[in-house]
Every structure is written in structure tokens, then in C-alpha cells.
Amino acid sequence: xxxxxxxxxxxYEITYQDLPSEVLLxxxxxxxxxxxVTLKGMQEPASLSMLTTAQALATxxxxxxxxxxxxxxSQYAALVNGTAAHSIELDxxxxxxxxxxxxxxxxxxxxxxxxxxxxxxxxxxxxVAGYEMMMRVGDALTNPSGNYDSGFHPxxxxxxxxxxxxxxxxxxxxxxxxxxxxxxxxxxxxxxxEYVTDGAWTKKFHAGCSAHNGIIAAKMAQSGxxxxxxxxxxxxxxxxxxxxxxxxxxxxxxxxxPYKIMQTNIKLHACCRYMHAQMDAALHIRESHSVEINDxxxxxxxxxxxxxxxxxxxxxxxxxxxxxxxxxFSLPYGIAAALVFGHTGYNQFEKQHTQRxxxxxxxxxxxxxxxxxxxQRYPTNWPAxxxxxxxxxxxxxxxxxxxxxxxxxxxxxxxQITTKFTELTSDLYAEETINQFTSDALQFEQLTSIQQxxxxxxxxxxxx
Numbered sequence: 172x173x174x175x176x177x178x179x180x181x182x183y184e185i186t187y188q189d190l191p192s193e194v195l196l197x198x199x200x201x202x203x204x205x206x207x208v209t210l211k212g213m214q215e216p217a218s219l220s221m222l223t224t225a226q227a228l229a230t231x232x233x234x235x236x237x238x239x240x241x242x243x244x245s246q247y248a249a250l251v252n253g254t255a256a257h258s259i260e261l262d263x264x265x266x267x268x269x270x271x272x273x274x275x276x277x278x279x280x281x282x283x284x285x286x287x288x289x290x291x292x293x294x295x296x297x298x299v300a301g302y303e304m305m306m307r308v309g310d311a312l313t314n315p316s317g318n319y320d321s322g323f324h325p326x327x328x329x330x331x332x333x334x335x336x337x338x339x340x341x342x343x344x345x346x347x348x349x350x351x352x353x354x355x356x357x358x359x360x361x362x363x364x365e366y367v368t369d370g371a372w373t374k375k376f377h378a379g380c381s382a383h384n385g386i387i388a389a390k391m392a393q394s395g396x397x398x399x400x401x402x403x404x405x406x407x408x409x410x411x412x413x414x415x416x417x418x419x420x421x422x423x424x425x426x427x428x429p430y431k432i433m434q435t436n437i438k439l440h441a442c443c444r445y446m447h448a449q450m451d452a453a454l455h456i457r458e459s460h461s462v463e464i465n466d467x468x469x470x471x472x473x474x475x476x477x478x479x480x481x482x483x484x485x486x487x488x489x490x491x492x493x494x495x496x497x498x499x500f501s502l503p504y505g506i507a508a509a510l511v512f513g514h515t516g517y518n519q520f521e522k523q524h525t526q527r528x529x530x531x532x533x534x535x536x537x538x539x540x541x542x543x544x545x546x547q548r549y550p551t552n553w554p555a556x557x558x559x560x561x562x563x564x565x566x567x568x569x570x571x572x573x574x575x576x577x578x579x580x581x582x583x584x585x586x587q588i589t590t591k592f593t594e595l596t597s598d599l600y601a602e603e604t605i606n607q608f609t610s611d612a613l614q615f616e617q618l619t620s621i622q623q624x625x626x627x628x629x630x631x632x633x634x635x
Contacts, residue, residue: 173400173401173403173404174403174404174419174420174422174423175350175353175354175400175401175402175403175404175405175422176350176400177422177423178304178307178403178422178423179304179336179346179349179350179353180346180350181303181423181426182300182301182303182304182336182340182349183300183340183346183349185296185299185300185303185340186296187292187293187295187296187616189296189427190295190296190299190430191430193433194299194429194430194432194433195295195616196613197432197433197435197582198295198298198299198432199295199612199613199615200437200583200585200588200613201263201273201277201298201432201435201437202277202298202612202615203588203589203592203608203609203612203613204262204263204273204437204583204588204591204592205256205262205263205273205274205277205278206237206277206592206608206612206628207591207592207595207596208256208259208261208262208274208595209237209238209252209255209256209274209277209278210237210238210595210596210599210600210628211259211261211517211595211596211599212254212255212256212257212258212259212375213236213237213238213239213255213258215255215258215259215375216372217254217258217372217375217376218251218254218255218258218375220372221250221251221254221255221376221379222236222239222241222251225243225247225248225250225251226241226243228247229243229244229247231243232244232245232247232248232286233245233285233286234247234248234249234281234282234283234285234286235248235281235282235285235625235628235629236248236251236252237252237255237278237281237625237628238599238628239629240629244286245282245283245285245286245386246282246383246386246387246390247383248278248281248282248285249278249279249281249282249283249334249379249382249383249385249386250278250379250380250382250383251379252277252278252281252282252379252382253274253275253278253279253378253379253380253381253382253383254375254376254378254379255375255379256273256274256277256278256378256379257271257274257326257374257375257376257377257378257379258375259441259517260438260441260442260443260499260520261438261440261441261516261517261591261595262274262378262438263435263436263437263438264435264436264438264444265306265309265434265435265436266434266436266550266551266552266553266573267306267309267310267434267550267551268306268309268310268312268325268329268550269309269325269444269477269550270305270306270309270325270326270329270330271326271330271378272301272302272305272306272326272330272333272432272435273435274326274378274382275301275305275326275330275331275333275334275378275381275382275385276298276301276302276305276333276334276337276382277298278378278379278382279301279333279334279337279338279382279385279386280294280297280298280301280337280338280341281621281625282382282386283297283337283338283341283342283386283389284297284341284621285621285622285625287341287342287343288620288621289341289621290620291615291616291617291618291620291621291624292616293340293341294341294615294621295615295616296340297336297337297338297340297341298337298432299430299432300336300337300340301333301334301336301337301340302333302430302431302432302435303333303336303430303431303432304332304333304335304336304353305329305330305332305333305334305336306333306431306432306434306435307421307422307423307431308329308332308333308403308409308422309325309329310418310421310431311403311410311417311418311419311420311421311422312325312329312410312413312414312417312418321413322363322364322365323362323363323364323413324362324363324364324374324377325362326362326377326378326381327360327361327362327363327377327380327381328360328361328362328413329360330362330377330378330381330382330385331356331359331360331380331381331384331385331388332353332356332357332360332385333381333385334356334381334382334384334385334386334388335349335352335353335355335356335384335385335388335389336349336353336385337385338352338385338386338388338389338390339352339389339392339393342389342390342393344389344392344393348392348393349389349392350398350400351392351396351397351398351400352388352389352391352392352393352398353388353398353402354397354398354399354400354401354402355388355391355392355396355398356384356385356388356398356402357398357399357402357403357408357409358398359384359385359387359388360409360413361377361380362374362377362380362381366496367480367481367500370493370494370495370496370497371496372496374496403419403422404419433582436574436576437576437583437587437588437591438576439515439516439575439576439587439591440505440509440515440516440574441499441515441516441517441519441520442498442499442500442505442515442520443478443481443482443499443500444553444574445474445475445477445478445481445482445502445553446478446482446501446502446505446506447553447574447575447576448553448554448555448571448572448573448574449472449473449474449502449505449506449555449557449571450505450506450508450509450515451555451571451574451575452472452555452556452557452569452570452571453470453506453509453510453557453559453569454509454510454513455569455571456557456559456567456569457509457510457513458513459567460567462510462559462561462567464510464511464529464533466561466562466563467510467533467536467559467560467561467562468536468560468561468562469536469538469559469560470506470533470536470537470538470557470558470559470560471538471540471557471558471560472502472506472537472538472539472540472555472556472557472558473539473540473541473542473545473554473555473556473557474502474539474540474541474555475541475545475546475549475553475554475555476541476543476546476549477546477549477550479539479541481500482500482501482502482505483502483503483539486503486539489501489502489503489504489534489539490503490534490535490537491531491534492504492525493522493525494522494525495520495521495522497525498520498522498524498525499520501534502537502539503533503534503537503539504520504525504530504534506533506537506557507529507530507533507534507537508520508524508530510533511527511529511530511533516591516594516595517594517595542556548572552572552573553573553574554570554571554572554573555570555571556568556569556570556571557569557571585613588609589609592605592608592609593605593609600627600628604627607627608624608627608628611623611624611627612624
């Protein structure tokens with residue numbers, strides 16, 4: 172049996188009853204996290220532009236635009252919600268493949284579940300299956316740096332396969348229809364990295380595009396359209412197109428040991444994850460040694476080779492971010508912001524902070540190098556080293572093996588998830604609404620429908 176068929180069949184057969192309690196809890200935490208970042212991200216100009224585009228394409232539908240009163244056809248709701256979810260760099264992420272699965276799977280699942288009146292149990296199983304497909308495809312690629320070097324964004328090229336599985340399960344496709352849908356999705360895998368050159372919005376669009384295309388692929392297959400059944404391993408298949416070296420065995424090895432969704436990380440810094448370990452190190456030194464910003468003479472920090480072009484090169488440009496996207500992909504800015512603010516959530520990456528004199532001064536003192544020894548531990552680990560040297564030559568060093576926020580260090584707690592959600596939405600919703608939403612989401616199976624959860628977000632006193 173081919174790898175494509177074997178993996179698709181496994182995802183097809185995942186049911187709510189199969190899933191351990193810890194997997195169900197993790198899935199609900201990721202649901203809360205994604206909706207929180209979507210609500211905040213919906214305020215971004217890119218998200219509002221995408222909503223305008225979608226409304227021009229379709230005036231009405233059955234699927235909710237998160238945080239708005241509008242409804243759109245499922246594929247367009249997923250397009251808008253996915254774009255918004257990926258707009259503030261606070262969405263979940265994986266270690267081995269550097270993917271952002273939540274911003275693809277949650278918008279897809281919400282849109283299709285509303286259209287097809289799916290149960291909460293079906294919703295959760297479809298989310299887990301989508302994460303499984305997307306993460307296995309990403310893991311089978313050599314490593315994220317191979318895609319970056321070729322100009323491909325991993326979430327953009329892998330996301331459509333996860334979205335197709337999630338949509339197809341909620342639409343109750345047959346096993347053969349789902350296989351054809353995955354094959355169709357192979358012709359929809361895309362995502363250029365060129366956004367890094369000028370702060371363009373297209374990275375945000377990659378998540379929404381994947382969710383949109385996955386829904387289209389599933390609906391095409393349901394209508395009888397046929398796709399190649401060997402899209403991954405075929406002579407002209409996905410891996411031949413996107414990777415010079417790949418590991419197809421990772422598509423099918425060790426099923427449910429554990430489910431891939433358990434290896435997802437929650438972001439606590441609103442920026443590219445290739446900066447997180449370094450920022451954790453800066454925060455640790457700040458908290459442990461009460462370093463005064465004005466006393467800092469030099470900061471030496473390492474970056475993984477895979478992330479060097481994203482967050483550290485060219486260093487002159489990275490020391491002078493001009494907008495939010497620039498700041499989110501600037502290692503000097505991330506470290507400086509961590510030291511100045513002591514916290515690096517959404518608000519700390521606002522454009523005006525890039526012009527602060529203390530942050531600008533610190534960025535000039537940050538020197539970045541690649542450490543081949545650390546590269547040897549990647550992508551299983553995402554390590555970093557940081558040293559701060561003061562004017563009197565006193566120095567403080569900190570090594571970090573894993574960024575905070577999840578696997579393999581520790582799973583996020585309910586409190587971490589609800590606190591992050593509250594921070595992102597407190598200017599949009601009343602405290603009572605926030606508490607009710609997070610409570611209902613953690614007890615998702617006890618609700619009668621998806622609409623019962625989304626009602627909180629439709630009827631609240633949103634200020635935008």
C-alpha cells in the first residue's frame with residue numbers, strides 16, 4: 172500500500188472515541204489559542220483587506236467570520252479567518268517541521284462544522300486528523316531550512332493537506348473520496364517566502380489560502396473529481412517537487428505514538444519562533460540579575476542556520492525594523508524588546524516601539540552568530556546561547572534548549588491558555604464573555620453545537 176493511501180486511511184479512521192483524554196484536552200487548548208489570536212488578528216489591515224475581498228466574491232453564507240457578525244460560504248470564511256489567525260505571529264507552531272497547523276485546521280474545522288452542522292466530537296476528531304496529516308507531511312521533508320532555501324514557506328505548502336483531511340472528515344467523505352481529495356490538494360500546495368524582503372502580507376495569507384484550498388479539494392472530491400492517489404511518493408509527486416532529500420517513512424511510522432497534535436507548541440512571544448529561545452534567555456537574565464539597560468555594552472547571541480536568513484540577515488536591516496512584520500522577524504528587536512519590556516506579546520511589536528531610542532540603542536549592541544554545534548540538535552531541539560556583557564565587563568550567560576510553550580519541554584496549562592486569550596481579547600470583549608467562552612471551549616463536548624460556542628463571539632460587545 173502506498174504511503175499516501177496508508178496515511179490518508181489512518182486519518183480517515185480517527186474517531187473521537189479513539190482519542191485519549193490528554194489529546195482531547197490539548198485539542199481544546201489549541202482551539203482556544205487559535206480563536207484568541209484570530210480575534211486579535213482580525214483587526215490587522217491584512218485581515219480587513221481579505222474580508223473585503225471575500226465579501227466581494229460572496230455576499231452571504233453559513234460560516235462565521237470570527238469576531239464579526241458576517242457569515243460567508245465556508246471556503247471564504249476559512250480564507251478570512253485563516254489569514255487573521257496568522258497575522259500576529261502568536262499562533263501555534265511545531266518543532267520538527269516549523270509548521271503552523273492551528274491557523275489552518277481551526278478555520279477549516281469551524282467553517283465546515285457550521286456548514287454541515289457537525290457535532291463537537293466530530294469537530295475535535297477532524298482537528299486531530301488534520302494536525303496529523305499536516306505535521307507528518309512536514310516532518311517527512313528534510314527539515315524546514317531546505318524549504319526556506321528553496322523559497323517555500325512550510326505552512327503554505329503542507330497546510331492544504333491537513334485542511335483537506337479536516338474538511339473531508341467533517342463532510343463525511345468516503346475513504347476513496349478522501350484519498351482523491353488529498354491528491355487534488357497536491358496541486359494547491361503553495362507559499363512563497365518573498366514576503367521577508369519588505370514586510371509584505373502574503374505570509375498571513377498562506378494559512379487562509381491552505382484552509383480555503385483544502386475545503387475546495389474536499390468538495391471537488393465529493394462531487395466525483397479524481398486526484399492522483401500517489402501524490403506524496405509519486406514520480407512527479409509532492410516530495411519530488413518540494414524537497415531534494417526527504418523521508419517518506421515519516422508519513423506512516425509510529426501512528427498514535429503519540430498523536431502529532433501533542434507535539435505542538437503554543438507561542439508566548441508574538442514573533443517568529445526562531446527568535447523565541449534567545450528571547451527566553453534574555454528574559455531569564457533580566458529576571459535573575461536585574462540588568463540595567465543602560466549598563467549593557469554588548470550582547471552576543473546564536474541563531475540556528477535554518478533561521479538565520481529569516482531573523483538575522485542582513486544584520487543592518489534586522490537592526491532597523493520599519494514595521495510590525497519587520498520587528499517580528501528581527502532577532503535584535505526581539506531581544507531588545509524582551510529586555511526593555513520584560514514581556515513580548517502582541518503590543519510589544521507595535522510599529523512605534525521600533526523607534527524607541529532605548530530599543531534602537533540595544534539593537535546596535537546585538538551581535539549574531541551561527542553555532543554549528545547547536546545546528547546538530549535541530550530540528551528536534553531549537554537551542555540558543557546568549558551572553559550579556561556590561562560596561563564593567565561583568566557578563567551573564569544563558570543557554571536555552573527548548574523555547575517555552577509546549578513540546579518537548581512542557582505542555583501549556585489551562586491557566587497559560589486562558590491568560591493568553593484574555594490578554595488578546597480584553598479590549599474586545601467583556602470579562603464575563605471571555606470567561607464563558609474559555610469555560611465552554613474546555614468543556615466543548617458538553618455543548619449541543621458549534622454555533623453555541625461561536626455565539627459568544629457574534630453577540631459580544633466588540634469594539635471594532
